[in-house]
Amino acid sequence: MESLLLQASIYLGAALLIVPLAVRAGLGSVLGYLAAGIVMGPVLGLAGAETEDLRHYAEFGVVLMLFLVGLELEPAALWAMRRSLVGLGGLQIVLTSLAAALGLLWLGFPWPEAAVLGMVAALSSTAIVLQTMTERRMLRTTGGRSAFAVLLAQDIAVVPMLALVPLIALRPGAGAHGAHDATDGPAMPIIGLLQSLPGWADTLVMLGVVGFIVLGGHFLTRPVFRYVHASRLPEMGSFIALFTVMGTAFLTMVVGLSPALGAFLAGVVLANSEFRHQLEADIRPYKGILLGLFFMAVGMGIDFRLLAADPWTLAGFTLALVGLKVLVLAALAQSFGLRGRDRWLLTLGLAQAGEFGFVLVAFAAQETILPALHAQKALIVISLSMLVTPVLFLVAGWLTRLGEEAPALGPDAIDEKGRVIIAGIGRFGQVVNRLVRMSGIETVVLDHDMAAVQIMRRFGVKGFFGDPTRPELLQAAGLAEATVLVVAVDDRENAIRIVRYARQVRPDLHIVSRARDRVHVYELYQAGADDIVRETFDSSIRAGRYVLENMGFSEYEAAQRSRTYYRVDRAAMRDLAELWVPGQPAHLNEAYVARARQLDDDLETAMLEEAGQIPLDPEAAE
Numbered sequence: 067m068e069s070l071l072l073q074a075s076i077y078l079g080a081a082l083l084i085v086p087l088a089v090r091a092g093l094g095s096v097l098g099y100l101a102a103g104i105v106m107g108p109v110l111g112l113a114g115a116e117t118e119d120l121r122h123y124a125e126f127g128v129v130l131m132l133f134l135v136g137l138e139l140e141p142a143a144l145w146a147m148r149r150s151l152v153g154l155g156g157l158q159i160v161l162t163s164l165a166a167a168l169g170l171l172w173l174g175f176p177w178p179e180a181a182v183l184g185m186v187a188a189l190s191s192t193a194i195v196l197q198t199m200t201e202r203r204m205l206r207t208t209g210g211r212s213a214f215a216v217l218l219a220q221d222i223a224v225v226p227m228l229a230l231v232p233l234i235a236l237r238p239g240a241g242a243h244g245a246h247d248a249t250d251g252p253a254m255p256i257i258g259l260l261q262s263l264p265g266w267a268d269t270l271v272m273l274g275v276v277g278f279i280v281l282g283g284h285f286l287t288r289p290v291f292r293y294v295h296a297s298r299l300p301e302m303g304s305f306i307a308l309f310t311v312m313g314t315a316f317l318t319m320v321v322g323l324s325p326a327l328g329a330f331l332a333g334v335v336l337a338n339s340e341f342r343h344q345l346e347a348d349i350r351p352y353k354g355i356l357l358g359l360f361f362m363a364v365g366m367g368i369d370f371r372l373l374a375a376d377p378w379t380l381a382g383f384t385l386a387l388v389g390l391k392v393l394v395l396a397a398l399a400q401s402f403g404l405r406g407r408d409r410w411l412l413t414l415g416l417a418q419a420g421e422f423g424f425v426l427v428a429f430a431a432q433e434t435i436l437p438a439l440h441a442q443k444a445l446i447v448i449s450l451s452m453l454v455t456p457v458l459f460l461v462a463g464w465l466t467r468l469g470e471e472a473p474a475l476g477p478d479a480i481d482e483k484g485r486v487i488i489a490g491i492g493r494f495g496q497v498v499n500r501l502v503r504m505s506g507i508e509t510v511v512l513d514h515d516m517a518a519v520q521i522m523r524r525f526g527v528k529g530f531f532g533d534p535t536r537p538e539l540l541q542a543a544g545l546a547e548a549t550v551l552v553v554a555v556d557d558r559e560n561a562i563r564i565v566r567y568a569r570q571v572r573p574d575l576h577i578v579s580r581a582r583d584r585v586h587v588y589e590l591y592q593a594g595a596d597d598i599v600r601e602t603f604d605s606s607i608r609a610g611r612y613v614l615e616n617m618g619f620s621e622y623e624a625a626q627r628s629r630t631y632y633r634v635d636r637a638a639m640r641d642l643a644e645l646w647v648p649g650q651p652a653h654l655n656e657a658y659v660a661r662a663r664q665l666d667d668d669l670e671t672a673m674l675e676e677a678g679q680i681p682l683d684p685e686a687a688e
Contacts, residue, residue, distance in 0.1 A: 080106050081358055095201065097456035099358050103365020126315075127356025129329045130349055131196055132221070133311045136333020137342050150212050154402050155219025158416075161394050162188040169390070178234045182430040183444060185227045187387055189420035192217045192326070193357055194455050199415070202459070209408030212399075213415050221327050224422045231429055272321040279314050279328065283335030291341045307348035310336075360421070368449045372442055380443060384450040388458070391417040410462040417458055418451040485549040486510070489534035489564055491518055494580050494601055495554030510543045535563050537571075545572060553579040553595070558586050562593050569594030584639070585652075591643035598639075607632055627673060634672050638665040 080102040088098030106112045167184030171177060195217060196205070204210040287310070294306045311329050318328025336342060373380055392413055399409040424445060431441040488499050491513040502509055511529035513519050519529045532539045534555060545551070551568050553561050558581075565579055579595040581587045587598050607628050614624035642665070645658045652658050 076106065076112050077359070077362065080112075081362065085358070095197070095358070097453075099361030100365040100453050103362035104368060105365075106362065107366030108368055108370040123356070123359070127193065127353055127358075127360050129315050129326045130311060130353035131193060131357060132326045133329040133333040134346060134349055134353060136330040136335075137337050137346055150215035150402070151219050154212060154398055155216040157398055158216050158394060159188045159220060159223050161398075162391060165390055165394060166387070169386070178435045179430075179440065181234055182231060182426065182435050185230070186419060186423040186426050186444065186448070187390065189220050189224070189422050189426075190217060190391075190416040191418050191420040191452050191455065192221060193360060193421055194418065194452055195415055197357060198456065198459055199411075204411060207408060207411065209404060209411030209415075212402070212404060212408065213412050216412070216416055218330070220420065221330070221422070224425070227426060231426070231433055231435065234430075234433075234435060275317045275321050276331070279317065279331055280335055283332055287336060287341070303344060304348045307345050308352070310345070311349065364421075364449055364452060367445065368453075369442060369446060373446055373450075376443075380446055380450065383443075383447045384454070387419060387447060387451055388417045388454065407462075407466040410465045414458040414462040414465075415455075418455045419448040420452075423448045485547075486552065487512070487540070487543050487545065487548050487550070488552040488554060489513075489540075490554035490556065490580075491515075491522055491529055492554065492556055495552065496522075498552055498554060498578075510548075512539060512543055535560050535567075537567055540564070540568065545575075548572075548575065550576045550578060553577065553590075555580075558582055558589070561586075562589050565590055565593040565595045584642075585646075587639055588643045588646040589648070591640070592646075592648070603635075630672050631669070634665075634669045638662075638669070641665065 081099065084102040084105065085095055085098035088101060089095055163184040165184075166187035167177075167180040170180035170183055175183070195213060199205045199210050199213065205214065291306060294302050310332060314328045314332040315325035316328075318331075319325040336345065395413040395416055396409070399412050404412055427436065427441050427444045427448070430436045431438060436444065486502055486507055486509045488495050488502075488509050488511045491499065491511050495511070495513075499509055499511055511519075511522070512532055512534040513529055514531070514533045516531050519531045522529045530543070534540065534553075545568065551564075551572075553564050553568075555561050555564065561579055561581075565577055568575055568577055576597075577595045578597045578599065579590045581590055581598050581600050583600070587600060590598050610631075611624045611628040614627060615621055619627070641661060642658060645655065645661055646652065647655055647658075652662075
């Protein structure tokens with residue numbers, strides 16, 4: 067018991083120490099977990115024989131992650147991905163496998179080894195890629211969706227790959243379930259029973275399990291979930307969520323399918339369920355912990371002694387693997403019409419090997435296709451390629467920014483001018499534009515997102531494509547004659563840049579700007595904005611007013627208090643903006659802190675005066 071607690075403390079302490087440093091350095095949590103594993107294992111030697119067991123348990127984090135991804139995808143959305151899933155994903159697997167196998171044959175590897183390692187090279191890390199894209203909010207982009215489709219195709223392809231390994235080994239009687247022999251311990255009776263079935267019966271059982279997951283998720287989950295939640299025990303929510311994932315993963319595993327694929331299928335089926343958000347809330351903490359342990363186990367599993375004995379060869383194979391996948395993915399991205407950020411995201415984001423490669427290599431070694439030394443070297447190459455993935459994402463971001471400096475599409479020729487210029491037509495700018503236009507005032511809308519401009523034009527609202535931060539575009543839109551400029555772009559730095567330029571060339575222009583938070587308000591104020599709107603401020607006050615109305619205040623009283631809060635807080639923001647010092651944390655600015663405390667007292671006094679609890683003239687009370 068003591069050793070278990072000590073080991074757990076070491077794991078958690080390493081993660082707490084190293085991962086936040088990696089995140090603050092802009093490297094992401096994945097590289098932080100990998101670094102923590104390297105420090106614990108190869109560097110300090112604190113990890114023992116439990117590393118392999120830890121990896122097996124932590125791989126369940128991948129299953130949980132795919133379940134959560136499935137919850138975000140409705141079946142209709144999955145059907146819409148069929149072109150990327152079959153075309154892009156299928157071609158990537160086939161082309162990468164063939165190219166890698168031919169390269170290894172040319173280097174003198176026997177064809178069975180080349181075939182297996184070629185399949186390993188075709189796989190990418192679902193865990194690292196999806197975790198990184200989720201953290202950086204890339205999953206909903208075109209490149210992110212394309213990458214996800216390829217990853218899903220790879221997870222599906224693991225099944226026939228595992229079935230091919232015994233055939234490559236030329237062992238009569240080996241079948242698709244040979245993968246289960248790689249597990250330690252005796253096989254479960256149900257698995258042994260399924261292995262004894264003929265091929266046609268095995269296929270029927272597999273289809274039956276998939277059908278049960280689909281139909282059960284549609285018809286059984288609602289009554290079961292209602293029954294469980296009727297107990298009003300919070301822990302029961304976690305129980306039913308974990309049971310759903312584990313049950314579907316187990317069912318698909320025993321019939322030879324990937325457990326991650328089964329969990330993903332269950333998530334897709336439940337995407338339209340009213341329990342979707344509760345499931346996500348219950349599963350997410352476990353997913354984060356297990357994925358973190360998985361990445362740490364990968365770092366701990368790197369054999370640096372073998373790496374030190376032959377560093378150039380292993381580094382060369384790693385670079386060759388990454389380079390080959392970059393070439394194949396770049397060609398496919400070009401063929402499927404991906405450009406700019408989306409092309410780099412797909413090309414560099416999937417250029418590593420994947421966690422299922424560990425499974426394939428171990429199974430091939432058990433089938434005596436791979437010698438023990440070659441299997442160990444393959445595992446190191448897989449680990450090293452996964453280790454450089456965060457760096458590849460940084461390179462993708464750098465190439466994206468480099469491409470944005472010289473965009474392929476030039477800005478539209480602006481043939482209209484209006485008294486109001488709106489920079490940015492996202493969810494904020496759309497409302498402003500609609501209100502102003504419906505009031506009979508012409509606007510000129512600028513946005514750097516071509517898709518947003520085209521969608522807006524389909525609804526009869528004319529906008530112009532171009533980067534609003536470019537001075538020549540603002541001048542072409544009529545900045546010299548405009549009365550009002552509305553800055554509604556998402557990026558805070560771009561908003562400050564637009565406001566500062568507009569104020570320099572038009573001191574008399576009225577500038578209305580959107581702000582993301584208080585610090586952004588101060589930055590925009592010092593840049594020269596006249597009216598600054600915090601994007602959630604008005605809606606938050608309205609929500610507070612509803613709370614007051616339901617706590618016994620009349621509608622009039624709640625509205626009056628809301629107006630008082632609005633007036634006093636707006637005035638306070640202007641006072642604080644004058645005291646704010648760029649680059650200095652607000653809590654270290656003595657003048658700022660003193661004024662903020664005084665303004666809080668003023669706000670409390672104003673609210674009490676509104677309620678009639680103190681005299682409006684304090685001297686009258688004396």
